[in-house]
Amino acid sequence: MAPARKFDWDDAKRRYQAGESQAEIARSVGVSRTALRFALYPLELASSRKYTAEWQRQAVCAVCGGQCGRYGGQDPASYRCRSCANKAQATSVRDNELRCQTCREWKHDLAFPHNRLETVRRGRHRSCRDCNTALRKAYRERIKVPCDKCGKPRLPAQETQGATGLCRNCYQLRHQ
């Protein structure tokens, strides 16, 4: 016996052709509008499934380089095949706690900044807030270039207002 359908597709189609809106029909039979649309347009469902399968096949796992189902996030650097995603989850996710990839400590979820791309980590960043602050600071030091006037390290022009090529100190002296 075929499994019972959630709602009668033919009936939904008739009601739609008779002028009822998709929203009304979906609400009255208790299904999502997406489900209803797929019922009304089966071809759309088929092509969307094909598209999703194709999309998942094309990606490469950033850890093992294997074929990938794009588990882990939407950023290519965070693509994982299912087995790497499971491994990462087992070693960096517990109830209410996550492991920081920088300091390797287990901390409460709230100790990590939000990152909606990290689906495996409940939408939290891979590094904790403390490590993020330190990493950002180190990054700012790394990109510094010498001031045109005194030669002391300064942030590159695009990082400061004015784009003068001067460190903050020399800039203020000039504009006094």
Ligand SMILES: [Zn+2]
């Ligand atoms: Zn992998």
Ligand SMILES: [Zn+2]
């Ligand atoms: Zn940390």
Ligand SMILES: [Zn+2]
């Ligand atoms: Zn200077």
